[in-house]
Amino acid sequence: VEECCGFGGLFSIEMPEVSAAMMAAKLEAVAESGAELVVGGDVSCLMHLAGGMRRRGMALPVRHVAEVLAGER
């Protein structure tokens, strides 16, 4: 699903329920995809998704694209 994860800066604090619903949709798509690693280009989005995954007991690693390019695991 090519769709915003719901972070949106202060949006995540100002509209927390809507932000969380968007995150849930994103994480369900992640789970369905069978991915083993979540890569993104924005640290805030990744912080939001990683925090959401930890709360839901999803154990996927999360990396910034720069970390992947630098060959870190």
Added chain:
Amino acid sequence: VTPVTFRGRARPDLGTPKTAAVGAGAARFAEMRARAVDAYPAMDQMRDRAREIRLHTLARLDRYLDEMADSVERMGGRVFFAADAAEANDHIVGLCRDRDARWIVKSKSMVTEEIELNHALEAAGREVTETDLGEFIVQLSGDSPSHIIAPVLHKTRFDVAELFATSLGTPYTDEPSGLNAVARAHLRRVFLEADMGISGVNVIAASTGTMATVTNEGNGRMCTTAPRVHVAVMGMERVVPTTEDLAVILEVLARSATGQSLSAYTNLVTGPRRPGDPDGPEEFHLVVLDNGRSRVLGSAAAEILACIRCGACLNVCPVYRQVGGHAYGSVYSGPVGAVLTPGLHGLDGWADLPYVSTLCGACQEVCPVRIDIPELLLRQRAAVVVAGAGELGWLRPGLAAYTSAATHPWLWRAFLASGGLFGRVRGRHGWIESMPFHAKAWTEDRDFPAPARQSFHAWWRTNREG
């Protein structure tokens, strides 16, 4: 009294079958649009052309409205310019009285929803029947539209089956074709007996006074031809210079809205019935509505008036998909509504709408006239801050505190140190599971990474400089 906010309206519907229906419906529309655009190589060029036409017209709107009014009158129609909803409604109620129109049929029109025309007509003792299937369902259930082109996107066919069985007394069916047949049978009689038809206007050419209505049910055509009086209501920005320009708008409208190259019924009306015409109304009246549009035209968000109301921005908006149209509190929902509503009705009571977006940009990618909606949302936010409108609450002091921390290194270091300390006290395996005050909104649904024990500056001093 706490004002009802977007957040307050959105919360009860989140995660319900109602918003699930919206999300699925919007995704379906978005998919159909994507397929239609892929199949039409000229789409990008047409979008550029449509944008040029709309911006050109808006920059000379007074001139084109004058030309349009002259053309409509030349073809035997009458034009009324209404400054606001009350003037428009009074004029249309007056037309009903003068012509003894008791029964009125309507085709789908967002602008008549905007001015709440049905209430005004009913208060004047007139009977109004909505003939678009979606609007008919809205009217029967006393609901309001939740999408610009699909008013009952928030209802399932089982909701409609229930509604028809109870309010029309027809045998229960939840088959879409069966439901369609029920509505068709009910509405056919209505068209033939109504005294007045009221329609919206998708787009109108100034040079000829030719207006287009775009429908998929044929009800629009019935409303504009069967009754003896046709009243068309338009927002004053619906005009384009010529019929060629009108054709360009049609090229991008249905593709963006429903993924069709043209809608099933694209209805062109130029004035009332002429001598020798086999059908058509005896009278044609055009009501041109301002209702805040002049103010928008003079504002930093003027570009939103280029909108052709296809609904594509709603369909791709990840916020709209979660909350549905009703959360926006106005007939215009989604990204376009978040810009337009505070523009039309003022910031008072609508100041939170420009903030109900993550600025992801999906709306701009699909807009047939390439309106930079994220930029307009930012401009509306700026207007909110400048006007001191809305409930910014902690935001202003919060950002002031951040600004002074970010501009005073010692304060920044203290801020980082306190973060590190907080992480050490509250953290568990590197994560914080609950935070106080406003940050609580974050940890309601997600954990927060505990700040590093050591700041980067401190790490650098120890490992690189030493």
